[in-house]
Amino acid sequence: MITHLGRYEIISELGRGAMGIVYKARDPLIERIVAIKAINLQNLTQSEKADYEARFYQEAKVVGRLNHPNIVTIHDLGESGDVAYIAMELMEGSELQNFIADNPNLSIDDKLDIAIQVATGMAYAHQHGIVHRDIKPSNIMVLNGNHVKVADFGIAKMTSSLLHTQTGVIVGSPLYMSPEQVLNLPTDSRSDIFALGIVLYQMLTGRLPFYGDNANSVMYQIVNEVQQTPSLLNPDIPASLDIIVANCLAKKPDDRYQNAHEMVNDLLSCRKILPNSKLDINGNRRYFGSNNFIYDNSIANWIHINKISNWKLICILMLAGFMFTTLYEMIEQLYFDK
Numbered sequence: 541m542i543t544h545l546g547r548y549e550i551i552s553e554l555g556r557g558a559m560g561i562v563y564k565a566r567d568p569l570i571e572r573i574v575a576i577k578a579i580n581l582q583n584l585t586q587s588e589k590a591d592y593e594a595r596f597y598q599e600a601k602v603v604g605r606l607n608h609p610n611i612v613t614i615h616d617l618g619e620s621g622d623v624a625y626i627a628m629e630l631m632e633g634s635e636l637q638n639f640i641a642d643n644p645n646l647s648i649d650d651k652l653d654i655a656i657q658v659a660t661g662m663a664y665a666h667q668h669g670i671v672h673r674d675i676k677p678s679n680i681m682v683l684n685g686n687h688v689k690v691a692d693f694g695i696a697k698m699t700s701s702l703l704h705t706q707t708g709v710i711v712g713s714p715l716y717m718s719p720e721q722v723l724n725l726p727t728d729s730r731s732d733i734f735a736l737g738i739v740l741y742q743m744l745t746g747r748l749p750f751y752g753d754n755a756n757s758v759m760y761q762i763v764n765e766v767q768q769t770p771s772l773l774n775p776d777i778p779a780s781l782d783i784i785v786a787n788c789l790a791k792k793p794d795d796r797y798q799n800a801h802e803m804v805n806d807l808l809s810c811r812k813i814l815p816n817s818k819l820d821i822n823g824n825r826r827y828f829g830s831n832n833f834i835y836d837n838s839i840a841n842w843i844h845i846n847k848i849s850n851w852k853l854i855c856i857l858m859l860a861g862f863m864f865t866t867l868y869e870m871i872e873q874l875y876f877d878k
């Protein structure tokens with residue numbers, strides 16, 4: 541294993557993807573632990589490399605400016621020998637597919653919360669002109685059991701020329717591709733909505749909407765077949781959620797949600813009517829017993845953020861009551877008993 545990439549000291553390997561290896565590393569300058577995605581440029585000719593670098597740095601300027609709680613932060617990028625690298629926030633959590641496997645009793649409400657967080661990060665990136673192009677469970681991380689972050693925003697674009705040059709074919713699984721990606725037509729933010737529709741479908745039903753023995757069969761289905769209605773596979777799924785999934789998985793981009801905000805709004809409306817939802821009918825979160833990620837600023841939120849459990853809260857209230865009684869008695873003695 542390599543020991544350094546630029547100034548970064550490699551600690552261990554975190555995982556491997558189509559582009560190369562992701563390492564856990566230490567930045568000695570800032571005394572910070574980061575994740576580094578290393579991209580091998582070894583097999584490129586000089587002009588291919590120059591072409592690739594121009595695209596890499598151009599796209600990185602835009603991606604590096606993204607700053608959102610549901611998106612992994614990019615810290616830095618550089619080159620070391622024949623390796624280009626991207627240093628980013630280290631996420632210590634579970635990839636979505638592992639999180640779902642480890643929590644088989646996750647409610648529909650919790651699954652919608654995950655989709656909402658992904659769509660919220662997506663809406664922000666799309667507003668900044670960045671399309672992900674590779675939304676899939678291994679790019680969605682769940683931290684602390686409830687906070688979702690999306691990795692690799694814009695990376696697919698930064699690296700697509702490289703993959704094409706090195707292999708000449710589409711690399712990676714087509715399972716989360718949109719019809720326009722399969723057909724090599726122009727893609728836009730609505731391709732991400734399609735991919736998130738597949739992730740949502742898989743979370744809700746435990747199955748992929750388009751699946752086959754080989755890549756060609758999957759791609760054929762993505763372009764030509766209509767998915768089975770989710771509620772037929774899981775009767776707990778409300779009809780409104782069937783409609784949301786259908787709005788994501790429309791074959792033509794014009795027939796889908798036109799932006800991720802629309803999808804977030806529909807998912808929120810759907811959550812409000814679910815039995816045992818952590819959202820009340822007004823869309824506010826219910827806190828006690830909930831372990832959801834928090835967005836607003838109420839006292840209940842403060843209690844939740846500071847992980848104040850019910851028994852601690854009772855102690856605080858009893859202490860406050862005791863102090864109030866003591867104060868009242870003191871005032872009574874001073875003014876009334878004379």
Ligand SMILES: Nc1ncnc2c1ncn2[C@@H]1O[C@H](COP(=O)(O)OP(=O)(O)O)[C@@H](O)[C@H]1O
Binds near residue numbers: 612
């Ligand atoms: N910022 C990160 N923090 C922690 N682990 C990461 C980070 N980025 C990627 N990983 C891990 O490295 C693995 C490989 O990542 P990647 O090369 O993006 O491939 P893919 O997304 O196709 O799985 C991922 O499966 C993930 O578990």
Ligand SMILES: [Mg+2]
Binds near residue numbers: 557678679691692
């Ligand atoms: Mg990834």
